[in-house]
Amino acid sequence: MARIQQIRLARDGEDAALTGLVDAAxxxxxARIGRKPGPMLxxxxxxxxxxxxxxxxxPAGDLLGxxxxxxxxxxxxxxxxxxxxxxxxxxxxxxxxxxxxxAEARRRGAPLIRLYTHEKMVENIALYTRIGFVETxxxxxxxxxxxxxxxxxx
Numbered sequence: 720m721a722r723i724q725q726i727r728l729a730r731d732g733e734d735a736a737l738t739g740l741v742d743a744a745x746x747x748x749x750a751r752i753g754r755k756p757g758p759m760l761x762x763x764x765x766x767x768x769x770x771x772x773x774x775x776x777x778p779a780g781d782l783l784g785x786x787x788x789x790x791x792x793x794x795x796x797x798x799x800x801x802x803x804x805x806x807x808x809x810x811x812x813x814x815x816x817x818x819x820x821x822a823e824a825r826r827r828g829a830p831l832i833r834l835y836t837h838e839k840m841v842e843n844i845a846l847y848t849r850i851g852f853v854e855t856x857x858x859x860x861x862x863x864x865x866x867x868x869x870x871x872x873x
Contacts, residue, residue, distance in 0.1 A: 721783050721807035726819045729772035729785070734764035736782055737772060744785075744802035752839045757863060758800045761787070771799070773819065775812050783807040786816045788823060791833065795869070796824040798834040817850060824872055831871045838864040 729737060741763075745756050766772040766787055775784035784807060787800040798820050803813045824832050836843045838857060844866055848854075852868040859865070 721810040721812055723775045723815055724778045726773055726775050729767045729774050737763040737785055740782055740785055740804055741802050743805055752837055784812040784816050794829055795831045795833050796829040798832050831869050833869045835865040835867045838866050
């Protein structure tokens, strides 16, 4: 069972590790959607430089999960990516990252969190619905069929 030591900003030089983490977390979706999902195409060095990438770190310094957060023009917080290593799946790392995102949104004064996922990632849509997100729209962007969701923070 994976245990989180801390959730922290990703550091310079960790971009290759983040790319590997994301590839492992999202790789099984490639066959389902017919191409790499958006997170597998992201530039994690740029995310680190922008201060948008957070990692869940285990006691041995191992990276268990990733969270990419972006400020939006309307003061919402965009949860652009949440990924958990296959070895840590089901251990609470994803939940901890989602709780961290909510706490970070509150800290920044954001009244809501937005996210999007691929329409064929039905288990993600179900999970986000269970934890309070509501669907706000479906669009095709960059060749991907996306489902947009948001959660108002109280």
